[in-house]
Amino acid sequence: MPKIVRNPRIRDNIRIVDYNLYFNGTPERQTELMDWYERGEVIVLSNYRFDAGRKVIANTSFPNGTKKLRLHSAGLNHLDAPREREWGEVRQILNNDEAKVAEFEAAVAAANAELIRLVDGLFPRYRYTKRLCIYNLTEMLAINLHFDSPQHADISTQVRAFVNMDNFPRIWHVGQSLEEVVRDFYDEAGAAKLEGGHPRAFTRAMTQAAFGDRFESGARPWPRHSIAFRPGEVWFVYPNVTAHEVIYGRRLLDAVFMFEQDDLLNKERYLPTLVERFHAERRKATPNPE
Ligand SMILES: [Fe+2]
Numbered sequence: 001m002p003k004i005v006r007n008p009r010i011r012d013n014i015r016i017v018d019y020n021l022y023f024n025g026t027p028e029r030q031t032e033l034m035d036w037y038e039r040g041e042v043i044v045l046s047n048y049r050f051d052a053g054r055k056v057i058a059n060t061s062f063p064n065g066t067k068k069l070r071l072h073s074a075g076l077n078h079l080d081a082p083r084e085r086e087w088g089e090v091r092q093i094l095n096n097d098e099a100k101v102a103e104f105e106a107a108v109a110a111a112n113a114e115l116i117r118l119v120d121g122l123f124p125r126y127r128y129t130k131r132l133c134i135y136n137l138t139e140m141l142a143i144n145l146h147f148d149s150p151q152h153a154d155i156s157t158q159v160r161a162f163v164n165m166d167n168f169p170r171i172w173h174v175g176q177s178l179e180e181v182v183r184d185f186y187d188e189a190g191a192a193k194l195e196g197g198h199p200r201a202f203t204r205a206m207t208q209a210a211f212g213d214r215f216e217s218g219a220r221p222w223p224r225h226s227i228a229f230r231p232g233e234v235w236f237v238y239p240n241v242t243a244h245e246v247i248y249g250r251r252l253l254d255a256v257f258m259f260e261q262d263d264l265l266n267k268e269r270y271l272p273t274l275v276e277r278f279h280a281e282r283r284k285a286t287p288n289p290e
Helices: 027-039 084-093 098-122 178-185 199-211 271-285
Strands: 003-005 014-018 042-046 130-136 140-146 157-164 170-177 225-229 234-236 242-249 252-259
Touching (some): 027 042, 042 225, 084 098, 098 130, 098 157, 140 199, 170 178, 178 242, 178 271, 199 242
Antiparallel strands (some): 003 225, 042 234, 140 242, 170 225, 170 242
């Protein structure tokens, strides 16, 4: 179980979900989980610990500045081939030590297989077009509150799972929803002029107006929950619609399992559709100038 300090001044959007009830769960449980996820709740698994490959990966560090690496394994259902360039970077980081490379590759293959099993078993009704397994084994500190603003936000959506692969907690802050922030910051963000643009421009503008840039961690008096995710803990969050911040963390395995808008339980939770709705609501609320 994670260590959580819930801030009573904001809505409680953290949900602890029992792996034994929801993995290969009934259709009702599947629906519940999809609904919570799509609404932006932080879903943390209880009665589960991710151990596949973790011993080796927790002993591997990427130098600071290393980009996140998409490390896919041959023979697994990633729907995306292993990338020679990214594996080449791993070999370089491990000084081309054959034994170390082989050990790391085996750990990654075990972790990827387990992550695919887990996400497919918890969210079996999304038809994935890609199952990306992304490794960030660098040390992260004070990434300010933000909404994720991915390039692909205008063409597909995703299940996003996070695994703490370290032997030390990963510490996050979780803030409010995009809706709540839009209500307070739409005008300040100058959002009206972004109508019709890429939805990432909208989430970026909201992040900037509400929380400031990457370096303003803790600088603004925003209420937030604090969570320390234990080693081997797994959580899910739709990061485009829930503000979150990495306070500290070292080794993360990050799943981005892509799927199409049509597979959403609540189709209006698709980011481009949400953003259109925010603009439309604002137009309705603002009287036409005489
Ligand atoms: Fe993020």
